[in-house]
Amino acid sequence: MHRRTFLQAASAPLGLAAVNRFVPPVTDPVSGSVSGPAVHTTPRASVVVIGAGAFGGWTALHLREMGHAVTLLDAYGPGNSRATSGDETRQIRCGYGDRLLYARSAQRAMVAWHEREREFGVSLLNPTGRLQLAPDWTPSLRATQATLTTLAVPFEAMTTDDLRRRYPQMNPEGMGVGLLEPGALVIRAKQAMLAVSQAFQRKGGTLRISRAQPGTTDGGRLVDVRLDDGSRLAADSFVFACGPWLPKLFPALLRSRIQVPGRDVLYFGLPSGDQRLAFPNFPNYSEERYYGFASIDGRGFKVCPTTGTNSFDPDVDERIISATEVRRARAYLAQRFPSLAGQPITESRVCQLENTADEHFIIDRHPEMANVMIAGGGSGHGFKHGPVIGNYIAKRALGETTDGDFDHMVRLAR
């Protein structure tokens, strides 16, 4: 078969593929963990996924579980500390304002995270709950309430007095409303990404630590990617899921669409013997200027400002927090969580976002390379969707039919 004809056939919808034999899921008699979704044993298409973060790692795993020959490439490795997914913790909640499609995806992802935690046999989830604070019933808070109601997600609305009674470790001054989503979770993010890549390899996927650049093109398709050592890797389809690196890889297409600001993440020590702000005694919290989590694994109380540097280079910029953000966070804590006033920073991280203007993801075909998918633009909320969005991206990469409304929402040309 002529090479181009083969490539086109291979990336056609899977309905055309050969019949495959299934390996059923197996329960480990010792750990009780299960092997998860069965893997087809006859490879059908070869796919290279570039980037082993929340978007790429899960995509590679799903593609492998669908039976394809998948190579996952990452410049620094799964869960690395430069990656946006390489931070210690990320939350999952369904409260999403009026963005019903994301709320629905988060709801499905919650179920999937529980299933995968069991499959991987690694403790990944902390049932924290999430408390959204606001001075008043803003339109966004009302929209969240409506969305949670539509999806039958349990929540509880509280007044200042309720907050004072329920959480005496917090000073609710200035906050007229608290919306608690008790089902929200904190995910051990770095551990999760390591577990995803291990499952991928256990199921027959190939992981390589190397940077990849788009290589040769032929007739509107990408033939191969160039690796660090100068070698090339050819495949039928490619998924570039490079998070904050996407604008560097495709500057003409993405530099104006994805901004990469830096964000400090601070952990403050709890007073000796005082566990009131530790998991499970306090939920995740958010208000306009700050959000964070109770102390998990003794790490400290997490405080994240919603402001930071405008532009961050994920390869070369130093991960050192700013003295200004520390000063501001201390002033905030002294007012909202008085027991933490004067407590030291026990850990810190500097992370970066990959923001689109409307905070919708970008998941679409490259306009000039028909067999290339671009997946990213997590915009501060992508991690939680990993197990669901990975399946979605895998299907898109293979030309399968997906939810038209979601396709439209995450298209490049918007």
Ligand SMILES: Cc1cc2nc3c(=O)[nH]c(=O)nc-3n(C[C@H](O)[C@H](O)[C@H](O)COP(=O)(O)OP(=O)(O)OC[C@H]3O[C@@H](n4cnc5c(N)ncnc54)[C@H](O)[C@@H]3O)c2cc1C
């Ligand atoms: C401070 C902060 C808090 C957040 N909180 C939450 C939260 O609570 N809940 C939530 O759902 N989301 C949250 N997010 C957002 C979420 O973390 C991101 O949306 C998500 O992790 C992005 O995943 P990604 O796979 O797109 O990118 P990344 O995780 O950055 O992965 C990209 C990978 O590609 C690799 N790579 C890059 N270029 C190349 C190349 N050329 N060749 C090979 N490999 C390459 C990198 O090494 C990296 O591993 C938060 C983000 C930040 C910054």
